Amino acid sequence: MRRRWALRIVDLVETASPRLTILPRKRAKKPRAFSGEAIIKIFFGGNALVAIIVLALITIFLFREGFGFFGQNLANLRLYRQAGLEYVDIMRDQADAHAALVRWLHQISLLEEATTAQQELDQFADKFSGAGADLSELVSAAGDQALALREVLAGREAETPESDDGDIAAKPAATLTPEARLAELRANTGKFEGIVLSMQQNMPVLLTQAPHLPSAKAQASLARWQEHAAEYLRHLPAATEQLRRWNPDIPVSWQRSVGSFLFGKNWVTASFWQDWYGIIPLLAGSVLVSAVALLIAVPLGVSAAIYISEVAGRGEKALIKPYIEFISAIPSVVLGFFGIAVVGEAMRAASHLSFLSWVPFFPISERLNAVTAGCLLALMAVPTIFTLSEDALRNVPRGFKEASYALGANRLQTIFGVLVPASLSGIISAILLGLGRVIGETMVVLLCAGNRIAIPDFTQGLGAFFQPVHTMTGIIAQEMGEVVRGSIHYRALFMVGLVLFALTLGINYLAQKLVARYRMSIG
Numbered sequence: 001m002r003r004r005w006a007l008r009i010v011d012l013v014e015t016a017s018p019r020l021t022i023l024p025r026k027r028a029k030k031p032r033a034f035s036g037e038a039i040i041k042i043f044f045g046g047n048a049l050v051a052i053i054v055l056a057l058i059t060i061f062l063f064r065e066g067f068g069f070f071g072q073n074l075a076n077l078r079l080y081r082q083a084g085l086e087y088v089d090i091m092r093d094q095a096d097a098h099a100a101l102v103r104w105l106h107q108i109s110l111l112e113e114a115t116t117a118q119q120e121l122d123q124f125a126d127k128f129s130g131a132g133a134d135l136s137e138l139v140s141a142a143g144d145q146a147l148a149l150r151e152v153l154a155g156r157e158a159e160t161p162e163s164d165d166g167d168i169a170a171k172p173a174a175t176l177t178p179e180a181r182l183a184e185l186r187a188n189t190g191k192f193e194g195i196v197l198s199m200q201q202n203m204p205v206l207l208t209q210a211p212h213l214p215s216a217k218a219q220a221s222l223a224r225w226q227e228h229a230a231e232y233l234r235h236l237p238a239a240t241e242q243l244r245r246w247n248p249d250i251p252v253s254w255q256r257s258v259g260s261f262l263f264g265k266n267w268v269t270a271s272f273w274q275d276w277y278g279i280i281p282l283l284a285g286s287v288l289v290s291a292v293a294l295l296i297a298v299p300l301g302v303s304a305a306i307y308i309s310e311v312a313g314r315g316e317k318a319l320i321k322p323y324i325e326f327i328s329a330i331p332s333v334v335l336g337f338f339g340i341a342v343v344g345e346a347m348r349a350a351s352h353l354s355f356l357s358w359v360p361f362f363p364i365s366e367r368l369n370a371v372t373a374g375c376l377l378a379l380m381a382v383p384t385i386f387t388l389s390e391d392a393l394r395n396v397p398r399g400f401k402e403a404s405y406a407l408g409a410n411r412l413q414t415i416f417g418v419l420v421p422a423s424l425s426g427i428i429s430a431i432l433l434g435l436g437r438v439i440g441e442t443m444v445v446l447l448c449a450g451n452r453i454a455i456p457d458f459t460q461g462l463g464a465f466f467q468p469v470h471t472m473t474g475i476i477a478q479e480m481g482e483v484v485r486g487s488i489h490y491r492a493l494f495m496v497g498l499v500l501f502a503l504t505l506g507i508n509y510l511a512q513k514l515v516a517r518y519r520m521s522i523g
Helices: 001-021 036-066 069-082 085-113 116-130 133-153 178-186 187-208 214-245 254-262 279-310 312-329 332-351 370-394 398-404 410-421 423-439 442-447 458-466 472-482 488-522
Strands: none
Touching: 001 254, 036 488, 069 085, 069 133, 069 488, 085 116, 085 133, 085 178, 085 214, 116 187, 116 214, 133 178, 133 187, 178 187, 178 370, 187 214, 279 410, 279 423, 279 458, 279 488, 312 370, 332 370, 332 472, 370 423, 370 442, 370 458, 370 472, 398 410, 398 488, 410 423, 423 488, 442 472, 472 488
């Protein structure tokens, strides 16, 4: 029986064997080594992660070091008001405006070629300067009183004051309370009002005695000066009213601390009087220099890229392209020396040429100015803009060009109607990278911009570009090594860095929005 069942099972297996598939035994998977693709992903992904981490660390570092500036600046402004320095500055502004008018007269004298007319104008300038002597003396005396009060309020021992003739004052300064000192300071309001009345009576007569200059250019400048002098006299009573309304007990708000930095027109450090940290002069200098650089670099870089990509022959490409790209290898300090010794001197010499005398702001007295620095920065930005713009033009599909020629367009129509619009995003990126190269440069602006911390006089039109300026990068490089860590000056420099950082991000964001809008319009 068992044998019969065994034979039957064998027959069944033999019958079904053609339809059976013998599966191999599964083996345990061995760990596989990283493939080339996985290594590439880890490498580039790691680099991207490092870039994000570095950007986050830079942002955190800037905020951490700059944090606390506004609190320190607020305390600084409160002491400025309580000590009466703000009160004295109301009078000082009028004295400075008078001194500026005197300097303007001396500048007009340089425009006049006749010696006799120059002497007459110099004598008139001396008379006008003497008319404000009493105001200058009052400001000096009131300034000493305010400084003494500030020392008392700051907890320092005040020095014994001296009278005008050098004798020690009868009443020791140490016995005066801050309230008494403040009352003495505010007593200068009456003195200022008397000086203003005297100036309003005497100066109009003096203005009518201004000499007539033979030079038409000098006479026109003198006429503008007379208008400003008359305007100065009309505004003097308003300063008297400000002194009367001034109150040291009015609190200084946080908005004043923030606004004095973002909209302040003065950057004054290590001053015996008052330190100011206003970014507007530095921002104006950076914008002015960058504008000059881009106005020169963008046409040169983009047009050179178009020529090399679409017009030049093989021999021209082999000659021109390496030389343009070689400019980026020149050290910035060498370009700075070139700007000082060659560009600045040549520009100042050209401004004295007779056939350029028709230019309103020529001749210029400063060889180091925004135009000098902008020309050198343009030279540094051209290789970046040229290389990236050429790459963008070469990446345009060849079919675009062939289709344009097939429709009957010539070379210029194809370049400016097809290739440039198709590569516009790449060209804008090249310009932005060039702007980043310009706005972040330090050595050239330190050597060639003139380093004058003042807002350019834009009333001179294009002449504002030929005035010395200072930039945000230049001020950080110049002053960071001299400040005490944790001081208000130290934190102010980091706030300048934060503004520069935010400005760069804003420019890139706006450029991306413009590119996206352009793509939608041509889509």
